[in-house]
Amino acid sequence: MNNEILELKQRFEDELAKIDDLQELENIRVNYLGKKGLVTDLLKRMSTLSAEERKTFGQKVNELKGIVGDRIVSRTAELRDMAIKQEIERMKEFDLSVPADLGRGSYHPVTLIQRQCENVFRSMGFTIEDYSEIVTDYECFEAVNIPKDHPARDMQDTFYLNNGQLLKSHTSAAQNAILRKYGKSLENGVPIKAIFPGRCFRNEATDACHENTFFQMEGIMVDKDISISNLIYFMKAMLSEVFQKDIKVRLRPGFFPFVEPGFELDISCLICGGEGCPSCKHSGWLELCPCGMIHPEVLRMGGIDPEKYTGFAFGLGLTRLVMMKYGIKDIRDLNSGSLKAMSQFTDDE
Numbered sequence: 001m002n003n004e005i006l007e008l009k010q011r012f013e014d015e016l017a018k019i020d021d022l023q024e025l026e027n028i029r030v031n032y033l034g035k036k037g038l039v040t041d042l043l044k045r046m047s048t049l050s051a052e053e054r055k056t057f058g059q060k061v062n063e064l065k066g067i068v069g070d071r072i073v074s075r076t077a078e079l080r081d082m083a084i085k086q087e088i089e090r091m092k093e094f095d096l097s098v099p100a101d102l103g104r105g106s107y108h109p110v111t112l113i114q115r116q117c118e119n120v121f122r123s124m125g126f127t128i129e130d131y132s133e134i135v136t137d138y139e140c141f142e143a144v145n146i147p148k149d150h151p152a153r154d155m156q157d158t159f160y161l162n163n164g165q166l167l168k169s170h171t172s173a174a175q176n177a178i179l180r181k182y183g184k185s186l187e188n189g190v191p192i193k194a195i196f197p198g199r200c201f202r203n204e205a206t207d208a209c210h211e212n213t214f215f216q217m218e219g220i221m222v223d224k225d226i227s228i229s230n231l232i233y234f235m236k237a238m239l240s241e242v243f244q245k246d247i248k249v250r251l252r253p254g255f256f257p258f259v260e261p262g263f264e265l266d267i268s269c270l271i272c273g274g275e276g277c278p279s280c281k282h283s284g285w286l287e288l289c290p291c292g293m294i295h296p297e298v299l300r301m302g303g304i305d306p307e308k309y310t311g312f313a314f315g316l317g318l319t320r321l322v323m324m325k326y327g328i329k330d331i332r333d334l335n336s337g338s339l340k341a342m343s344q345f346t347d348d349e
């Protein structure tokens, strides 16, 4: 019986040495320590032994169980570290000093990610809307519940034109027009499902995370009984497709005058998967997208009866999503117009 234990230990060590991924490690754990695992089987066999045999055999099997458990815990930590390092290396791939291949053109990374998001939302029945970059004060602010002199206007330092119009400071400026465009279809049982990506402008002092010209992608869905869980579903589906892995999301309360309740949607850190690492300041989460349930007043101004219909809206920072996807540390590289920097991205759709 002792030999059996030694052989099993050796077999475990051999199997452990061969694996290099967490799923395989989990399979080994189940195979040895699970309810029907090999070590568990040995323990079950103890009831058939004499009291004397049981004592020594039990001690040895329990030792083996401890060793297997400890080795799995330490290998898990090693594999997690390896995965984090690999992800950090992958994100370092964007390198401004790489010699440019200017032989052929390439899409801008914002275009690549925008198209990817559009494809996912289109496959889920959303229409893709295009909207003007020059809008009225009503579209940009009043129609989304930010009247003149409302302090929320200070959050978006806006470029006004001499004729009283302005450069769209957020894609929410299109909400009213889209609610009006599709509102009638609600009576026929057809929900409003639209996304509207667009360039936004704010008079910001630029730094590595802030540009005066950046992209957002807004999305709305309105129908009977729409709730925030619909929003969570669509966001998860889109992000998992963009990042090619399962993305966890969480909501924190956030204030925007055009949603009630309002939230900030965070995603599990792309590098450590939520364990905590320097990239997410050890919190396991990255802030990505403000969102919420469309304020009844905004629905009303869009010609929709808030007593009958509800809806969600989100305003994804598309440029920031691109930075996360490609590990771009300075937002200004994206507007640099540098063919050298942009030639590293290819159309891999």
Ligand code: FA5
Binding pocket: 155, 169, 170, 171, 172, 202, 204, 209, 210, 211, 212, 214, 215, 216, 218, 256, 259, 262, 288, 289, 290, 291, 292, 313, 314, 315, 316, 317, 318, 319, 320, 331
């Ligand atoms: C808005 O613009 C709201 N309209 C979003 C919204 C829509 C909320 C629908 C609720 C419902 P905010 O100002 O936080 O919110 O901007 C949204 C995102 O745009 C930010 O999370 C960020 O990713 C991006 N963003 C904002 N300012 C800049 C900037 N100067 N440079 C780059 N990205 C920016």
